[in-house]
Amino acid sequence: MDARLTFPDPLVGRERPAPGTDLIAEINRLRREKNAVILAHYYQEAQIQDLADFVGDSLDLSRKAAATDAEVIVFCGVRFMAEVAKILSPHKTVVLPDLNAGCSLEDSCPPGDFAKFRAAHPDHIALTYINCSAEVKALSDIIVTSSSAEHIIGQLPADQKIIFAPDRHLGAYLNRKTGRDMLLWPGSCIVHENFSESELIKLKARHPDAPVAAHPECPGFILDHADYVGATSGILKFALESDADTIIVATEPHIIHQMRLAAPHKTFIGAPGADGNCNCNNCPYMGLNTLEKVYLCLRDLTPRIEVPEATRVKALQSLNRMLDMAPRAAGQPDLPNG
Numbered sequence: 054m055d056a057r058l059t060f061p062d063p064l065v066g067r068e069r070p071a072p073g074t075d076l077i078a079e080i081n082r083l084r085r086e087k088n089a090v091i092l093a094h095y096y097q098e099a100q101i102q103d104l105a106d107f108v109g110d111s112l113d114l115s116r117k118a119a120a121t122d123a124e125v126i127v128f129c130g131v132r133f134m135a136e137v138a139k140i141l142s143p144h145k146t147v148v149l150p151d152l153n154a155g156c157s158l159e160d161s162c163p164p165g166d167f168a169k170f171r172a173a174h175p176d177h178i179a180l181t182y183i184n185c186s187a188e189v190k191a192l193s194d195i196i197v198t199s200s201s202a203e204h205i206i207g208q209l210p211a212d213q214k215i216i217f218a219p220d221r222h223l224g225a226y227l228n229r230k231t232g233r234d235m236l237l238w239p240g241s242c243i244v245h246e247n248f249s250e251s252e253l254i255k256l257k258a259r260h261p262d263a264p265v266a267a268h269p270e271c272p273g274f275i276l277d278h279a280d281y282v283g284a285t286s287g288i289l290k291f292a293l294e295s296d297a298d299t300i301i302v303a304t305e306p307h308i309i310h311q312m313r314l315a316a317p318h319k320t321f322i323g324a325p326g327a328d329g330n331c332n333c334n335n336c337p338y339m340g341l342n343t344l345e346k347v348y349l350c351l352r353d354l355t356p357r358i359e360v361p362e363a364t365r366v367k368a369l370q371s372l373n374r375m376l377d378m379a380p381r382a383a384g385q386p387d388l389p390n391g
């Protein structure tokens with residue numbers, strides 16, 4: 054998958070650390086010196102998860118960082134996640150190790166196109182998945198996470214027409230679960246689209262007692278084989294609480310690091326991609342963040358995430374509507390991350 058994506062090298066023109074620099078020691082020195090909090094999404098490489106102050110999903114991380122007195126937030130994740138941190142903490146400096154770390158869902162939903170789509174459906178409200186740009190959040194009525202969406206939809210009048218953006222697989226899953234007929238924006242996540250049904254069937258045949266935990270960004274033909282469908286924090290909770298010794302995990306496989314740390318006696322197997330044995334379910338955007346870039350962004354406090362104030366205020370309103378309607382589901386306060 055990585056071969057399909059090429060990015061400008063963000064290290065060109067920057068003073069690199071001398072060979073042999075102990076990057077972890079330097080990051081530890083700088084985080085104290087700059088009063089920084091380091092956040093790592095579940096989909097980051099293990100070394101980055103291990104040095105973070107908090108590991109979790111995008112909303113949970115942003116809320117935890119907002120609650121600290123840190124002046125700097127280093128968001129080891131992708132751009133829309135760092136924007137959420139900035140929306141919640143406008144007075145903190147938010148840096149992202151590599152500004153190229155985007156998201157195929159965000160890319161699928163350019164704000165101009167979304168605004169036109171909304172204008173063409175004036176009787177619909179827009180329920181938008183958190184995996185989108187700050188501008189699209191600002192153009193939406195309610196932001197949802199995969200944990201909060203079903204609960205929020207359940208509170209909307211049955212005859213309320215709804216646009217769901219940008220993930221068509223999550224939207225289709227929610228339509229099936231809730232019996233609604235939301236109008237779906239045609240976006241998708243390149244990581245979750247890469248799971249192969251035939252390879253999953255073969256894997257299940259080799260591990261007949263292993264339940265499958267899947268993220269609802271997966272296509273329906275993968276979810277049809279799942280014993281549990283939920284957000285990252287829910288998948289983690291399921292994997293740890295399940296009586297099974299072996300669990301098949303259908304989401305970005307770096308989350309397995311937290312599972313192995315918490316339950317070293319269990320076996321966690323990443324669901325396979327098309328050739329049964331590829332790295333095609335590693336998120337290429339998440340993979341852009343490296344230890345060296347974490348060090349550089351702490352040292353230089355760049356690249357920074359900025360959100361224009363008018364956009365931030367509107368995006369915050371849409372996020373707050375979710376927090377009002379689903380305080381527990383959205384905040385996931387009792388999950389074992391971080």
Ligand code: CIZ
Pocket residue numbers: 094109110111112183184198199200268283284285286
């Ligand atoms: O918001 C997140 O962190 C994502 C991308 C998914 C999830 O299920 O937590």
